[in-house]
Amino acid sequence: xxxxxxxxxxxxxxxxxxxxxxxxxxxxxxxxxxxxxxxxxxxxxxxxxxxxxxxxxxxxxxxxxxxxxxxxxxxxxxxxxxxxxxxxxxxxxxxxxxxxxxxxxxxxxxxxxxxxxxxxxxxxxxxxxxxxxxxxxxxxxxxxxxxxxxxxxxxxxxxxxxxxxxxxxxxxxxxxxxxxxxxxxxxxxxxxxxxxxxxxxxxxxxxxxxxxxxxxxxxxxxxxxxxxxxxxxxxxxxxxxxxxxxxxxxxxxxxxxxxxxxxxxxxxxxxxxxxxxxxxxxxxxxxxxxxxxxxxxxxx
Amino acid sequence: xxxxxxxxxxxxxxxxxxxxxxxxxxxxxxxxxxxxxxxxxxxxxxxxxxxxxxxxxxxxxxxxxxxxxxxxxxxxxxxxxxxxxxxxxxxxxxxxxxxxxxxxxxxxxxxxxxxxxxxxxxxxxxxxxxxxxxxxxxxxxxxxxxxxxxxxxxxxxxxxxxxxxxxxxxxxxxxxxxxxxxxxxxx
Numbered sequence: 109x110x111x112x113x114x115x116x117x118x119x120x121x122x123x124x125x126x127x128x129x130x131x132x133x134x135x136x137x138x139x140x141x142x143x144x145x146x147x148x149x150x151x152x153x154x155x156x157x158x159x160x161x162x163x164x165x166x167x168x169x170x171x172x173x174x175x176x177x178x179x180x181x182x183x184x185x186x187x188x189x190x191x192x193x194x195x196x197x198x199x200x201x202x203x204x205x206x207x208x209x210x211x212x213x214x215x216x217x218x219x220x221x222x223x224x225x226x227x228x229x230x231x232x233x234x235x236x237x238x239x240x241x242x243x244x245x246x247x248x249x250x251x252x253x254x255x256x257x258x259x260x261x262x263x264x265x266x267x268x269x270x271x272x273x274x275x276x277x278x279x280x281x282x283x284x285x286x287x288x289x290x291x292x293x294x295x296x297x298x299x300x301x302x303x304x305x306x307x308x309x310x311x312x313x314x315x316x317x318x319x320x321x322x323x324x325x326x327x328x329x330x331x332x333x334x335x336x337x338x339x340x341x342x343x344x345x346x347x348x349x350x351x352x353x354x355x356x357x358x359x360x361x362x363x364x365x366x367x368x369x370x371x372x373x374x375x376x377x378x379x380x381x382x383x384x385x386x387x388x389x390x391x392x393x394x395x396x397x398x399x400x401x402x403x404x405x406x407x408x
Numbered sequence: 409x410x411x412x413x414x415x416x417x418x419x420x421x422x423x424x425x426x427x428x429x430x431x432x433x434x435x436x437x438x439x440x441x442x443x444x445x446x447x448x449x450x451x452x453x454x455x456x457x458x459x460x461x462x463x464x465x466x467x468x469x470x471x472x473x474x475x476x477x478x479x480x481x482x483x484x485x486x487x488x489x490x491x492x493x494x495x496x497x498x499x500x501x502x503x504x505x506x507x508x509x510x511x512x513x514x515x516x517x518x519x520x521x522x523x524x525x526x527x528x529x530x531x532x533x534x535x536x537x538x539x540x541x542x543x544x545x546x547x548x549x550x551x552x553x554x555x556x557x558x559x560x561x562x563x564x565x566x567x568x569x570x571x572x573x574x575x576x577x578x579x580x581x582x583x584x585x586x587x588x589x590x591x592x593x594x595x
Binding site: 132135136139140142143144145146147148150151155156158159160162163164166167168170237 | 439
């Protein structure tokens, strides 16, 4: 015995003025309309950027490891298209923000939350895009990490907790990306080397300790966590420079799960908490070889 | 998946560049398809955080597996979908549990009075319960065609069926859904 459901389906032709077929179509359309209420909302831009920030170092690392498999010991190759992309990015950034080169210059002192801050970060993206080697990438990323710390210090002085948190997050992101490159960096040769990384980290630890003393307890806790992560990174760099094994390769097809921090949901820094993985997939226990990447040596 | 006003570069050209190792080209594909992949995952997973986790996995796997991808009439979005679907299966296999219906969110704020909201939540819960009771193919065609609102041709590509087969499958799926509703209607 059919009866009308609360979703407006199921009556079929009983008592309906419509022929059976049309009544059914009406029912099904009604049900489909109900089902559309299950549609998830689109993700925000923040989610898109968060996932990309996690993904980018892994993609770069995968590209590098493929190149190394194909040509053991080969020098790092220049990035094709980077200049063109950089130019497009620069024009877009300038066009979008609608400011002159003077504003770009003025943005150098901007702090998180300032109107010119996105321009400042956009220019950094362009500079990275213009870099042609991993050493160049690492040197720039370390420079950006320095800058984020300078911003953190200035924000702490100004008592701006939000800007401080954003700056620390940017600092962690920059360092996460550097750590993803460590296995292709020269050991002792300039800014973009393991030795250079160690120097920067040593300075960072000093700055972080100094800033920690200037902020209220809740912010000091976040800085304490940043100090801890920087310390681990320093140990990792020392280990590599001392001839220890570099981070393991990414397990096939694995990014792993984001730890659920209570407030600050930046996924980058915590990914290095797993010893030996060096930011390559985070030990989520994924052991599904069937989803692994294809072996395509020499693809680049 | 909109591209704004920029001239849309062909997926195939971007894929070819990404296959050569250009992360930047893959970034354009990511921008193009992230929302779609995320929404698909979100429709199957318990919360936004899980959907973000698996989205990252999907795009990493897709990048790693690009060497295997050959277009030949099979859209890149369909390739991403197959990676996403496998990633969800792996995810559930690892967790050894399925979605708890009551854990699912995914719907916009309902608004209205408390009674109205409770009633709406209850009906949403029943819809999800009904979905979980359907065979996987039925669930999938409803999810893609009805819930995510993808065109039939896209769904056909993704499910590797003809347009006609998708229409038939959808019709059967909705009938099965209606049947479930009738059988479980407490009214």
